[in-house]
Amino acid sequence: MRRLAILVLALIVFLPARASSAATDNTAQLVPIWPDVTPIASYDIQVALDIDTKMVSGHETITYTNSTDTPIPDVVFHLYLNAFRDSTSSIFMQESGSLSRGYSFDPDYPGGIEITDIRLADGTTLELDLIEDETLAKAELPEPVAPGETLNLEVEFQSTLPKVFARTGFYKDFFMVGQWFPKLGVWQDGGWNAYPFHSNSEFFADFGNYDVAITLPDNYVTGATGLLASTKANNDGTQTVSYHAEAVIDFAWAASPNFKQATRDVGGLEVVYIYLPEHAFTIDRALDATEAAVTNFGAWYGAYPYPRLTVLDVPDEASGAGGMEYPMLVTAGLEDPTGLGLMKGQYDHMLEIVTIHEIGHEWWYAVVAFNEAEEPWLDEGITDYSTVRLMEKEYGPHEMLDMGSIKMSYLEARRMEYLMMPETPMYGKAWDFGTSDYGVGAYSKPVISLLTLEGVIGEERMLKVMSTFFERYRFKHPTTEDFRATAEEVSGQNLDWFFDGLVYGKEILNYSVSSVEEHRVTVTRQGSLIIPTEVQVTFADGSEALEAWDGSEAQKTFDYSDRPAVVRAEIDPDHKLLVDLQWSDNGLLRRMDVWSWLAINCQILYQIQNMLLGEGGL
Amino acid sequence: MEAPVKTTSWQAFRNGLTRSIRYPQVILCAYLFNLLTGLLLAVIPALTLVDPAHRTAIQDAANGIDMWLVEEILGSTTTYSILQETASGPPPWLQQASLVVFFILLAVPVLAWLTASFLRGGILLAYVEAPQPFSWQRFFWGCWHWFGAFLLINLLLEIATLLLMSILLVGIVMAASAAGAWINWITLSLLVLIIVPWLAISDYTHLFAVVDQTRNVFKAFGKAFILIFRRPLALAGLFGLSLLMLLLIQAAFRILLPSLPPDWWPLVFVVTQVFIIARLWSRLVRWAGAVDIT
Structure with missing residues (x-):
C-alpha cells in the first residue's frame, strides 16, 4: 500500500516533467525516474528529532542482499558520530587535532551514536561489539548470509548531534543531520570494507533504497536526500515528514524553522534551493550555478539520474556543514568573513565554485560510487576537474576572485597549491595523507593532471573517456585501474606517463628552451x-x-641552417601541459625585450613607492 | 579679556591646503626622496630581470599582473629545490626571485623609517614657521636637528603599533569566534576609536617637538596625548577631511589606471608618479593643517 502511495505520488510529481521532456532531445536526458538498480543495502528508518537534547532516536530496518559469491558470517556497521565523543579519543580527533575544515570541535557539545538493540527479523538478538575507536561495530550472525540471500535487521539507535563539526551537527535551531544512522560497510572480496572514521576520509557504501520518516516540530522545514513522500501533522506540535529515495548510497537531511525554498525546473529536473532568509540574495546565483552544473555535466558525462536535486544553504556560523555532497542533496552556503555584510560574494564566485563542485559529486560519488576512503583522488579529483572546466566556461577568466588588481581563477588557485607540493602522489588512502598534502593529492594535482591529459589527448577524446567511464560504472564501485583501462581504451594511447608518473608516482616535469642561437634552438627536459x-x-x-x-x-x-635567423622559440605554446613546473622558462627570445623589461620595472618602482608611503615613509 | 578663537577642523584643513601649496619645495623634496628610495630598491629586481627579459613570459608580464607568473615566483623556492636534483639544475634567477621579494619586503620598512625620520623635522619646521619664505638651509637644519629624536620615536611608535595591532587582531579573532561575527561591528568601531587617536598622537608628537623646539620626544608625546582629549572633535574632523581627500585621489586613480595599456610604460610612469605626488600631498596637507590645532 505504501509503495503504491509512493508510486501515485511519483506519477503526480513527474508526469508534467515527462511530458515536457519529450519536447526536446536536451530534456530527454533529464527524465525524472528512479534508476533501475538492484538494491543491496536498503534502510527503512523512523526517527524523532529532539531539538532540546539535539538527539535523533528511532528504529531502522535494514534489508541487505548478499550479491557476492561468498557467504557473509557477520555484519559491520559504521558509527561515524562516535568520532565526536570528545576531543581526543577517536582516530578522527587524533588525526585532525579536533580541527576540521577550519573549524574547532566544541567539547561542550559532543556527538555520539548508540545502538540500543539489534535483532534479526525473527527476533533473535545479536551481540554487538564496538571495534577500533568505536566508530565501527560488529555483530556475528547465527547463520552466514548465503550468496543471493537477504538479511533483515531491526536496529534501535540513538544519535547525539555535535555542535556543527566535520559536516554534521546543530547550530541553534539549524540541524544538518549527516552520518547519523548505523550504516553497513561494503562486503568485498570476502570481507567487510569498513574503516574507522579518519579525519581526511569520506565514505563508501552500497546502493539501496531509503524510506525515512522524521518526526520533528511542526514549524520546521526540511530538506533531504530523495523525494518528500508525505507530511503528517501529529496534533501534538509535531509533524512527521517521510522521504523516499532509490539507488542511493547514503541519506542525509537538514531542518530549520527558518528555511525558505526556491525551485527551478531544469530540463524536467526539479531543482530545489533551501536557503536562510539572510542569504536570500544568493537565490539566483545558487540556482544559476545549479542549472549550469546539471546541464553541462549532463551533456559531458551522462544524465543526472534522479528526479530531484536539493541544494542546501547553511548559516554563516555553521559553515562546517557547508560544502558537502550527499545523494540528491548538496550543501553550499556563503560565509561573509567580515561578519559585517561587507563580503557578500560580490568579489568572488566561491558560492558558485562550492555549489558546482558538490553537484559534480552527484556524478562522481553518488552515481559512480568510488571508495572515497581508499582512493579519494578519484571522486575529489575528477569532481574538481569538472568544476574547473565549468567555472571557466560559465564565469570566464578570474572567475574565483576579482577584486581590483587581485584577480584569480579557480584553476590558478589549484595550480598554486600544486606548485607547492608537486611530488605528492595522487593515489593513496585518505589517511596516508597529511592535512596539506591531502589537498594536493586529492584535489589540486588531479585537476592539473587531468587537464594536462585533456591537453594531450584533446578535449573531445577526453570527454569521450569521461562519458564512457561514467556510463560503464554507473551505480558501481570502480577503482583507479578501471579508470586507467577505460582511459587507455577510449583514447587509444598508452597513458603510463599519467598513471605511473602522476597518479601512483611522484614524477615531475619542467620543459625549457635553454638556448636560441641564430640558426639553432636547444630545448631541455628536467x-x-x-x-x-x-x-x-x-x-x-x-x-x-x-x-x-x-x-x-x-x-x-x-x-x-637553411632558414632565416631565429627570433624566438617556445615549448608548449598553448599551455597544454599544466604539470610543467615553470611555464616562464618555456619561451626564449634571441634578443632581450627591453621595452617589456622597462614596462615591468616601471610597475615595480610604483609598487615600491606605494609601499614606502604605506609604511609611513615619504 | 577675550578668549582666543579656536581653529575649526575645516579651517585647519583649508590652511593645510594653502600652506602645503605655498611651499611646493617641500612636496618636491618629499617626492624626490620617495622616488630615489624607490629607484634604489628597484635596481635589484631590475638587474634580476635582465635574464628573464629574454623569456617570452616577460611580454605577458608587461601586459599586467600575470597570475601564472606570480604563482611561479611564489613557488620558486620549492621548484628550485626540486630542480636542483635534476641534471641541469635550476636557473639562477629562480632562486633569486623569492630572495628579491623577501629583500624588498624587509628593506621597505627600514628605508621608510629612515626617510620619514629625516625629512619630517624640516617639513614641520617649514609649516610651523609659515608664512616665512622657504629656506633650504633652514629646511635641512630642521631635518638634521630632529633626525635622531624622530628615529627614536618612530621606532618606539612602530613597535607599539605592532604590539597594539597584534593584541587587537588576537582580540578580534577571539571575540568573533566566541560571540559570533556580529561582534565585528563593535570591534570595527573600537578599532576606529583606537587607530585614529593613535595616528593623531604620532603626528602631534612630531609636531610638538618642532613647535616647542625640543628633542625630548617623550615630553612631546605627553603633550600629544593630552591634546587628543582636549580637542577630539577638531582632530577627528581634520583627519576625516584628510582621509576623504586621500580617498578621492585613490578613486580617481583607480578609475584612470585600468584604461592605460600596461605595456605603454612612459604614460604609465607619468600617471603613477602623479598619483604618488598626490598621495604625498594629501599627507602633507594633514601635517600642515595640524599646526593650527594645538
Missing part, C-alpha cells in the same frame, strides 16, 4: 616525467615552424 609536446619557432621573416618533441631526450637541438 625531471623524469615525459609527455609529448610541441616547440614553436619563429624566424626573422615572421615565418614559423611547429616541431613535435616526444620529450624522451633530456636535451634536443633543432637546426635551422
